[in-house]
Amino acid sequence: MKKSSKLSVRMFLLLLLCVVMPLAGLCFYVRASMEHFIQEKLSEKVIQNISRGERNICDNLQDIAALTNVFVYDEELQRRITDSNTSEYDNTKYFDQMVHKLSIASGFDFVQDMKILLFDNYGRVYSNWSMNYQDYQFLLDQDWVKKSRENDGHIEWAMFNPAYIVGEQKNQTYISLAKSLLKDYTTGSVIGTLIISIDQKKFSDLLMEYAYAGDIAYVCVGEGTILLQNDISGVVRDEDLRNLYQETAEKKSGSLRYHTGGGNFLISYYTIPKPWVFNDQQMKVFHFTNYQEVTNQMQMIQFRMNMILLIVLCALVLILYISIRMMVKPIVKLSGQMENYTLNMDLEDIDMERSDEIGRLNRSFRQMSVNISGLFEQLKNEHEVKEKYRYEFLRAQLNPHFLFNTLSTIRWMAIIRGADNIVDGIDALAHILKYSMSRENCLVTVSEEVENIKNYLYIQNCRYGNHCRLEIDLEDDILNLKTAKFILQPIVENAIIHGYDKDREEILIRIYGFTEEGSLNIYVEDDGVGISPNVIRQFEASRKDRIKESKLTGIGIKNVDEYIRITFGNQYGLTIENLKTRGTVVLFTLPVIREEETGHEESNDCG
Known part of the structure; x- marks a missing residue:
């Protein structure tokens, strides 16, 4: 738990x-x-x-500038102000009529709020308000007015001019423009000077026309000098404006968040483009929207x-x-249950009927228990097969009858032939006995297996009069590969004993092979009478159903096949096939095992 x-x-x-x-x-x-x-x-x-407000200001400035053309291109006005003999009274009446018509025809609401002055070259002054006999000639000495007279009829804008209109408040200021009237409309000498002024509050109203309630706007020029503002309560400090102007000095427009003592604001700023410059400086608008809400x-x-x-x-x-x-x-x-599991135990207190993943896990555990029992039984059978194979191949190779016949053959060879081949026969027998009884390694090279076959056939040819011929067609790379001991000799022996045709002088046994896709394929082929199809069917059935087949030699083909599969895996083993003409071929399917892959880890027990 x-x-x-x-x-x-x-x-x-x-x-x-x-x-x-x-x-x-x-x-x-x-x-x-x-x-x-x-x-x-x-x-x-x-x-x-705010952008709409910017366009609104520019449009209104453009409209004010356009109104000056009414005075510039009026032929009657030009005639009157250039003629020194015309009556100033009549000229003033005509001027008033022009302004009245202008306010009606233009449709602009701010025309009636504009202060318009016109100076001619004879010292006469015309205005749309009562001057009360005040002398306004001093305006012609202003720098921005002088510059307009020297600027070929171009407009000059000015800000922060003192209130020159009698009856207005002392601190009231105007946004003014000055434009010279030329003799030939756009060229020629200056015949008069036009000054139009509008209260800066009108511009403030234009600036805030599309703003939200409670917004604050500042219009600055130069290095942050305040031109217009509607901050009545003084929420924004001069220090804040200077910081903002420095922070946005390299930017034409944009927005930023700014926190000051007066609150949290979203500030949108933009620069009013040329030609709307005042005192030769561009205007920069800072619009404060209360972000605290x-x-x-x-x-x-x-x-x-x-x-x-x-x-x-x-x-x-x-x-x-x-x-x-x-x-x-x-x-x-x-x-x-798993901690206390033993082989063939009864599984209790586990719900096998559940339909979810836990139920699948319970059923899988039960199936695993069944599989483990089956694997133990299979392991037991395979161990018995290996022990049987080891016993069989040792017993077969040391068969007393085989040794008796071999020694008898050597004896008769010695009597008949004067003992010329006794040494070769004894050497071949000694090699076979040594190879079969050696328990040094489970795996041997293919070359060692082939050498054992050569010794075996030498003895058989001594017994039966050279009736066996052996052909080896294996490359050196294959001869150096590793394989299980004593798997070729039983198949060769079976070919000699059951494949020999008495009507022929000899039987040919060919051993050849190649490697393919990680497998070593070795063929043992003979041209004898051929194996019975019934034996092939019996062999194939025994691989599936473990049916005991009748022995073909001292070591059955089935035992060799099972030994290979137990040693290397079920994908390996023997395949038997009758040739189309005559004879039998047995295919050994083995793994590719090289010398460096075995190292020093080979078992000393071949069983």
Whole structure:
């Protein structure tokens, strides 16, 4: 139970780390993305409105500048101000009529709020308001007015001019333009000077026309000098404006978040393009939108989302805990059975009828128990086969009858032939006995197996009068490969004993082979009478059903096949086939084993 508890804790922590924590992170990311999205959308909306305000200012400045053309291209006005004999009274009446018609025809609301002055070269002054006999000639000495008279009819704008209109408030200032009237409309000498002024508050109203309630706007020129502003309560400090101007000095437009003592603001800024310059300096607008309300709303949304997220996470953790407990409990029960498992034990207290994964695990454990029992039985049978094979091939090679016949052959050879081949026969027999009785290695080279076949056939030819001919067609690379000991000799012996045709002088036995796709294929082929199809069927059936076949030699073909499969695996073994003409071929399918792969780990027990 202690181990199972640790498993539950590990699974719980793993799911908490891999599921709950990433989910929490995802929720926080979604929340932050939502907040950022709302901020971006609000900023885009504010900037769009501010851009409309920018266009509104530029359009109105353009409209004011366009009004000057009414005075420039009026032929009657030009005739009157260039003629010193015309009556100033009549000229003033004509000027008033022009301004009245202009306010009606143009459709601009701000025309009636404009202060218009016209100076001619004879010292006469015309205006759309009562001058009360004041002398305004001093305006012609202003630098910006002088510059307009020297500028071939181009407009010059000026700001911060003192109130020169009688009856206006002392601190009231105007935005003014000056434009010279030329004799030939656009060329020639200067015949008059036109000055149009409009209260700067009108421009402030234009600036805030598309803004939100409570927004603040500052228009600066130069290095941050305030031109216009509607900050009545003084929320924005001069230091803040200087910092903002320095921060945005290299940028034409954009937006940023700014926190000052007066609050949290979204600041949109833009530069009014040329030719709308005042005192030879471009205007830069800073628009302050109160962001504190948005921040408060976002904090409220964030709090609600955090509470929802906390509730969801707590519920998820509880569900995970209960689920893990339900899952681990039957596993603990199964592990108890596995800890006490013995061969052929009866499995109790395990639910085999469950249809879920736990039920599959229980049934798999039961099937595993059955498979283990079967494997133990198979292992027992295979061990018996190996022991039988070792006993059979040793007994067969030391068959007393074989030794008696061999010694008898050597004896008659010695009598008949004067003992010329006794040494060769004895040497061949000694090699066979040494090879068959040696237990140094389980694996030998193919070359050693072939050499044993040569010694065996030498003795057989001594017995039967050279009736066996051997052909070896194996490359050196194959001869150096490793294989099991004494697997070729039983097949060669079977070919000699059962394949020899008495009507022929000799039987040819060919041994050849090659490697292919990691397998060593060795063929033992003879041109004898051929093996019976019934024997082939019996051999194939024995591989599947373990039917005992009748022995073909002292060591049955089935035993050789089973020994190969037990030693190297079920994908290896023997294949028997009758040739189309005559004879039999036996295919050995073996693994490719090289000398360096065996090393010093070869077993000393061939069985």
